[in-house]
Amino acid sequence: MCQERYFTKKHEWIQLLDANKKSIEVRVGISDHAQRALGDVVYCELPSVGAKFKRDDTFATLESVKAVSDCYMPIDGEISDVNEKLKSEADLINKSPYENGWLIQAFINDKEKKNISSTLMTEKQYKQFLETNKEAGDH
């Protein structure tokens, strides 16, 4: 059973995985809004297991419709697993952004675990955020 997702303003989601082990592990991906904005993902560059990142660091890069975009860490963490399926099926990110199209898993510490709920948006808050930030007018 997985827990609820939290969202960043840059449209990444993070989810706590069940802690059966000593360490706290999370899963990170991009939201449905993000994958639609990107278009078909044709290539995904993922980090190595063991790489350490701070919040807001670029941990992965996606190429879609000739645009290269970075994905940013929602919190500090150390990569524990990457979604190998994306190497041959990068468009899983489009087809299933919350399930099969997850990007990475990372070990985090207790402090960061608390940061998730205090600094990031719940799904409901994220939906509201999307509403209020719809593309503004012309220039």
Added chain:
Amino acid sequence: MQAILRGGNRVLISRSTNVYTNLALERYLAENIKHEDKTRLLILWRNKPCVVIGRYQNPFAESDVSYLAENQIDLARRYSGGGTCYHDLGNLNMTILTTRNDYNRKKNLQWVVNTLNQAYDLNLHITDRDDVFLDKYKVTGSASRLERLYAYHHFTLLINADLKYLRRTLKSPDQSNIQSKATMSVRSSVLNLSDRNPKITYEKTLELLIKSFLQWNNESNMSNYDYIDPLLYEEQIKNFESELKSEKFLFQGTPPFVYVIKIGAQTIEITVDNGIITDIKGNDSISENKLCRGQLFHSVHNQIQQLKTNDLSV
């Protein structure tokens, strides 16, 4: 120094014609300029003959790497996505740099198309791949890079480039040998604008676009454009320049691939990860074989090409 990094609607024209310098300058400006909402920076630049591949492409699948080396044509991998193009002084590069929120490729291309159609009496149109075509010929290719605080959309414009060289350099002898998930170019027939209207020159187009860009962005000051000599910013851009010139970025930045050679009934498969040969199958019967795991693919590329042409039963 600080003046170059101010935000707002502006035009900068690079004095350099070195592709690595220009790509480094572009990235430096993108990362350091104080971007303001609802404003655009236009960078105009051109390069002496070179081939530029997209961030996740395979240079061997996209161009004739040996031919480039033999003819001193630079090969560069850019930071944005998309396909491969040939640049020379007859090709104008444009970069439109904005905040991430203001990124809009279609608007940028619409501006260019309207400007050129009006001034030169042409019939350019934008495709859904964000290319610009004149009839069935491609004249512009687009690519982008989106970061947290900024985004840029850059595109080429064929004014009077050497199309013979273009076709020659982009013809890869290895294309059918490579199996990979790298981004593949979508090839099109191309045309120079000057082929359709001989009055169109690089200088005229530059002048036209500067004026039009400032008008589009409601800039009353028509002299709000500057020439920039990247040599003056050598310190600031040298890290990006080194990266762009490095074999590591150029060749080892290639997504994993398998290079397959079929000779008669024999098949040799060379697996390459991060530019390094990690496995070779089917080469036991080659007597003169010098290939082995751990070698950098680009260093042995010539030998691999020879394997394709030599008689294996020697």
